[in-house]
Amino acid sequence: MPMTAAHTARLLITCADRPGIVQAVSSFLYHHGANIISLDQYATEEQGGTYFMRVEFALDRLQEVRDVLTRSFGDTVAAQYQMSWQLTLVGDIKKVGILVSKYDHALLELLWRWSRGLLPCEITQVVSNHEDLRDAVERFGVPYHVVKVTKENKVEAEAEIHELMAGNDVLVLARYMQILSSEFVEKWSYRVINIHHSFLPAFVGADPYRQAYEKGVKLIGATAHYVTADLDQGPIIEQAVERVSHRYTVEDLRELGEDVERNVLTRAVRWHLEDRVIVHDNKTIVFD
Numbered sequence: 001m002p003m004t005a006a007h008t009a010r011l012l013i014t015c016a017d018r019p020g021i022v023q024a025v026s027s028f029l030y031h032h033g034a035n036i037i038s039l040d041q042y043a044t045e046e047q048g049g050t051y052f053m054r055v056e057f058a059l060d061r062l063q064e065v066r067d068v069l070t071r072s073f074g075d076t077v078a079a080q081y082q083m084s085w086q087l088t089l090v091g092d093i094k095k096v097g098i099l100v101s102k103y104d105h106a107l108l109e110l111l112w113r114w115s116r117g118l119l120p121c122e123i124t125q126v127v128s129n130h131e132d133l134r135d136a137v138e139r140f141g142v143p144y145h146v147v148k149v150t151k152e153n154k155v156e157a158e159a160e161i162h163e164l165m166a167g168n169d170v171l172v173l174a175r176y177m178q179i180l181s182s183e184f185v186e187k188w189s190y191r192v193i194n195i196h197h198s199f200l201p202a203f204v205g206a207d208p209y210r211q212a213y214e215k216g217v218k219l220i221g222a223t224a225h226y227v228t229a230d231l232d233q234g235p236i237i238e239q240a241v242e243r244v245s246h247r248y249t250v251e252d253l254r255e256l257g258e259d260v261e262r263n264v265l266t267r268a269v270r271w272h273l274e275d276r277v278i279v280h281d282n283k284t285i286v287f288d
């Protein structure tokens with residue numbers, strides 16, 4: 001029987017490295033009737049470091065056995081190797097909420113790719129602190145909400161955003177220009193992806209293109225990272241750069257940079273949706 005997404009699952013594992021992990025995981029899957037489609041692994045040291053694995057497998061009747069499989073893995077292999085792990089089903093389409101301010105390029109890239117079936121998710125709503133992008137978003141049939149944010153109402157505004165976004169698996173800051181409080185970030189631990197318009201760690205904070213111009217850089221870039229309480233310091237998921245020269249104005253940098261931002265954010269979101277990213281020690285392992 002041809003395997004479909006409904007029969008496919010992914011297992012992400014992090015644990016202390018020691019011999020026998022691959023055998024334990026593969027035997028477990030074999031004895032539960034699963035067929036391994038792909039298996040990728042990484043260890044930080046030759047031995048005694050930290051071990052990471054991403055395994056994708058197919059299994060008949062996956063929907064019926066998912067709970068038993070999850071409980072059994074947790075009680076056996078995961079307990080034996082003291083694993084941090086997650087088992088997700090490809091058929092469980094992730095829900096994505098997007099936050100945006102006024103720049104539309106990153107947002108429209110995500111909406112266009114999603115509308116073309118190139119992003120395996122459901123974009124459930126867009127929340128902005130400005131009215132500007134309502135028409136552009138609603139043309140894709142996606143609900144648009146405006147939540148004004150000021151220094152005075154930040155707590156209430158974030159509470160409203162959290163309420164609106166409840167039920168989403170991941171939030172994407174597609175050039176959302178408000179710094180999220182540590183309280184908000186804590187509720188969404190490593191489930192908020194931001195696109196920063198510089199090659200981090202260079203030029204954190206506001207207006208990195210102007211910072212880059214003032215510095216006379218020969219490369220500009222973009223960085224997609226998970227959001228933490230510390231501005232632009234979260235685990236990096238994807239980056240890219242483009243060459244520039246002294247002939248570029250700030251606007252030239254911005255125009256070229258926006259293309260880089262769009263591609264970097266798309267890859268980062270897709271890898272997250274495909275369960276390819278593990279966060280460890282404020283860094284990521286990306287099984288791309």
Ligand SMILES: Nc1nc2c(c(=O)[nH]1)N[C@@H](CN(C=O)c1ccc(C(=O)N[C@@H](CCC(=O)O)C(=O)O)cc1)CN2
Pocket residue numbers: 173176177178179180181182185194195196197204205206227228229230231232233234
């Ligand atoms: N807790 C976090 N919140 C946000 C992060 C983050 O990494 N951690 N990334 C930013 C996005 N960003 C750069 O990529 C960024 C956005 C806004 C600012 C900033 O200084 N904003 C001002 C207000 C600006 C305005 O009102 O137009 C501020 O909040 O005081 C810097 C960097 C998104 N949030």
